[in-house]
Amino acid sequence: MVSVQELQRMIEDDRRDNPKQSWKGTFIDYLHMLQETPEVTKLAHTRLYRALTQAGSRNILDTSDARVKRLFNDDPIPVYRFFEDEFFGIEKTIAKIVRYFHSAALKGEESRQVLYLMGPVGAGKSSLIEKIKQALEQAPPFYAIEGCPMHEEPLHLLPRHLRPEFEGMLGVHIEGDLCPICRRRLKEEFGGRYEEMPVVSREFSKRNRTGIGMVPPVDPNNQDTSVLIGSVDISKLDMYSEGDARVLDLNGALNVGNRGLVEFIEVFKNETEYLHAMITATQEKSIPAPGRHGMIYLDTVIVAHSNEAEWQKFKADHTNEAILDRIVVVKVPYNLRLSEEVKIYRKIIGASDFNADIAPHTIEIASMFALLTRLEPTNKCDLMTKLRIYNGEEVVEQGSTKKLDARELREDARNEGMTGISTRFIMKALDNALSDNFEGNCIHPINVREALIKMVKETELPEDTRKRYLGFLQDTLHKEYLKVLEKEIAKAFVYSYQEQAEQLFQNYLDHTEAYVNKTKVRDRNTREELEPDVDFLAMIEAQIGITGSACDGFRQEVIAYLWSASRRGVTLTFSSYEPLKEAIEKHLMVSVRDISRIVTKAQTRDGEQEQKYGDMVRSMIANGYPASCVDVILKYAANHLWKD
Numbered sequence: 001m002v003s004v005q006e007l008q009r010m011i012e013d014d015r016r017d018n019p020k021q022s023w024k025g026t027f028i029d030y031l032h033m034l035q036e037t038p039e040v041t042k043l044a045h046t047r048l049y050r051a052l053t054q055a056g057s058r059n060i061l062d063t064s065d066a067r068v069k070r071l072f073n074d075d076p077i078p079v080y081r082f083f084e085d086e087f088f089g090i091e092k093t094i095a096k097i098v099r100y101f102h103s104a105a106l107k108g109e110e111s112r113q114v115l116y117l118m119g120p121v122g123a124g125k126s127s128l129i130e131k132i133k134q135a136l137e138q139a140p141p142f143y144a145i146e147g148c149p150m151h152e153e154p155l156h157l158l159p160r161h162l163r164p165e166f167e168g169m170l171g172v173h174i175e176g177d178l179c180p181i182c183r184r185r186l187k188e189e190f191g192g193r194y195e196e197m198p199v200v201s202r203e204f205s206k207r208n209r210t211g212i213g214m215v216p217p218v219d220p221n222n223q224d225t226s227v228l229i230g231s232v233d234i235s236k237l238d239m240y241s242e243g244d245a246r247v248l249d250l251n252g253a254l255n256v257g258n259r260g261l262v263e264f265i266e267v268f269k270n271e272t273e274y275l276h277a278m279i280t281a282t283q284e285k286s287i288p289a290p291g292r293h294g295m296i297y298l299d300t301v302i303v304a305h306s307n308e309a310e311w312q313k314f315k316a317d318h319t320n321e322a323i324l325d326r327i328v329v330v331k332v333p334y335n336l337r338l339s340e341e342v343k344i345y346r347k348i349i350g351a352s353d354f355n356a357d358i359a360p361h362t363i364e365i366a367s368m369f370a371l372l373t374r375l376e377p378t379n380k381c382d383l384m385t386k387l388r389i390y391n392g393e394e395v396v397e398q399g400s401t402k403k404l405d406a407r408e409l410r411e412d413a414r415n416e417g418m419t420g421i422s423t424r425f426i427m428k429a430l431d432n433a434l435s436d437n438f439e440g441n442c443i444h445p446i447n448v449r450e451a452l453i454k455m456v457k458e459t460e461l462p463e464d465t466r467k468r469y470l471g472f473l474q475d476t477l478h479k480e481y482l483k484v485l486e487k488e489i490a491k492a493f494v495y496s497y498q499e500q501a502e503q504l505f506q507n508y509l510d511h512t513e514a515y516v517n518k519t520k521v522r523d524r525n526t527r528e529e530l531e532p533d534v535d536f537l538a539m540i541e542a543q544i545g546i547t548g549s550a551c552d553g554f555r556q557e558v559i560a561y562l563w564s565a566s567r568r569g570v571t572l573t574f575s576s577y578e579p580l581k582e583a584i585e586k587h588l589m590v591s592v593r594d595i596s597r598i599v600t601k602a603q604t605r606d607g608e609q610e611q612k613y614g615d616m617v618r619s620m621i622a623n624g625y626p627a628s629c630v631d632v633i634l635k636y637a638a639n640h641l642w643k644d
Contacts, residue, residue, distance in 0.1 A: 021141050023201040030143060030154050030199040034170045040143055041155060041172045044260055044301050045104035045111050047142070051135035052098055055081040060091055067339065067392025071406055083131060087124060088343040089335030096330045097128065110328055112283050116267070117305040119332030122422030125305040128332065129263050132303065133212055136204040136260050142211070146198040149250040150179045150258045150296065151211060157186065157194035176297035180245040180289055204260050213257030217269035228252045228277045232291045243292050254287050257300045267304035268314040272323070278302060279326050308418055333417030334374045338391040341367035344423055345430070356434050357626035359444035359633065361484050365477055366426050366448050372472045374420030376413040380404060384476060394578035429455055440628040445481050446636050449473055485637050490589040492619040493596050504584050505574035508540055509562065512555045543586035544579055600638045
């Protein structure tokens with residue numbers, strides 16, 4: 001147990017190693033500081049752009065993952081490291097968001113427009129905005145006039161006639177005017193001597209409402225713009241006139257979000273009139289002060305979000321054209337890549353108290369269901385093939401890679417990813433599967449699929465949608481898991497599966513090369529020269545439907561592909577060429593299918609069969625299967641995989 005003294009020392013060490021960054025001085029002191037660090041005066045969009053890109057970026061093609069290279073071979077999207085470990089499969093969306101900040105930082109038209117994220121529930125809109133807020137909170141402190149409710153830029157103190165000269169000397173840009181409260185203080189408390197006004201450093205904070213504001217959806221029948229721009233403090237009207245700045249209570253979201261960011265949640269649930277203050281804030285960079293105090297300069301990033309239905313309803317009303325013209329729309333669809341969907345659930349599970357055992361392929365099968373519900377049908381391939389192509393996989397049909405391009409499929413389904421099952425739905429299913437197997441403390445594809453079926457039946461869905469989802473679970477994914485399971489059991493039976501697969505690959509390559517080049521094969525052990533074993537080649541090729549005259553063409557394709565790969569310095573393995581990989585795996589499965597079927601299905605086993613079954617179970621456990629669910633999975637295989 002850690003002692004109280006050790007805890008005290010940790011606290012003191014942290015305070016010493018991470019001192020609170022604070023600064024206080026006069027306006028003159030601030031001007032001296034600007035000579036060394038003029039960048040602290042940058043406007044909100046520039047500050048956020050720097051915060052989001054400070055960690056750097058990489059080209060999405062800078063990876064060893066062949067699937068990613070296939071998907072993005074002609075679309076080199078930047079991947080921003082600030083987002084990389086938390087957001088998966090939406091690189092294009094994030095690139096569009098960062099591009100907005102870049103354009104706005106250059107003071108173009110987008111600096112006067114609202115960034116609006118539109119997408120289905122659970123796609124990550126709120127999470128993206130929270131991450132952007134986090135960038136602000138991690139950014140260096142900014143500087144403000146002490147006591148100003150707007151945390152405003154101290155350079156607003158400079159008279160307009162002096163600004164051009166100061167801009168040239170300091171290398172800064174001065175934009176904006178004093179708020180009514182600071183204007184009164186300058187006149188009444190400092191007699192106009194702005195050089196003596198106190199300036200302090202401030203840190204962005206969502207909790208302290210410093211530079212980060214938030215506007216929740218408001219009941220249309222009870223809207224009050226004070227949520228945005230503050231109000232007049234009625235209790236002070238007995239002491240001051242209505243025109244006195246001291247009656248102002250500038251605590252609205254746009255007030256506190258000055259210098260940083262303001263988030264509008266479910267923005268179109270508000271009445272249109274309520275949105276005009278938002279548009280004025282971004283387009284005119286000013287907001288009305290409560291009461292009779294004119295306009296107040298505002299420097300903030302306004303980010304809004306809602307789902308597509310609300311956006312379409314708002315857009316359909318032609319009276320909203322003025323607002324629509326001032327919005328930059330970025331779609332935030334569901335992820336459509338299997339590998340990234342798996343990462344999403346593993347991230348959520350890793351951040352939770354979920355400590356159950358997870359059998360191999362559990363998260364993958366659940367992810368496949370989520371993706372199937374999000375994909376649009378096409379007459380070019382079935383949905384499972386489309387899913388694999390979107391994942392960058394090579395899909396083999398009749399011995400050759402299916403020539404379908406992911407970009408071409410996406411062009412035919414531009415709204416894909418905007419409907420379907422959310423990540424929250426899948427996480428609930430994982431929780432439910434664990435609850436149903438609390439004693440075993442294990443989830444596996446079988447009980448997760450059952451949990452999903454139950455949830456789909458109980459969820460309010462259109463009947464045709466429910467039938468389609470149940471078809472995915474009861475037919476498509478059932479068959480898909482059986483394919484995976486047969487391969488897993490084969491691996492458990494085949495001693496040194498990888499080694500035997502590599503040996504088959506090398507033998508096939510030797511004999512194919514000799515066959516194509518009309519030479520002989522030199523035996524690796526005896527060194528004698530032999531004729532190419534055509535029967536061996538045909539046996540492997542038959543596993544993927546290559547027979548007769550098609551064999552010659554296939555063998556030439558294999559040699560051409562692998563020769564090209566070796567020229568590029570790629571290490572050749574049995575999985576280098578997808579059609580050949582599939583043929584070898586099927587051959588290995590065929591070689592053990594009969595014995596695995598007998599041993600797995602047998603109600604009573606003799607001594608030899610019992611030993612083989614025990615070896616298989618131990619092998620599967622070694623391959624990551626929890627001991628608590630191996631028997632359940634093998635029972636499922638016995639009931640469904642092999643039919644007598």
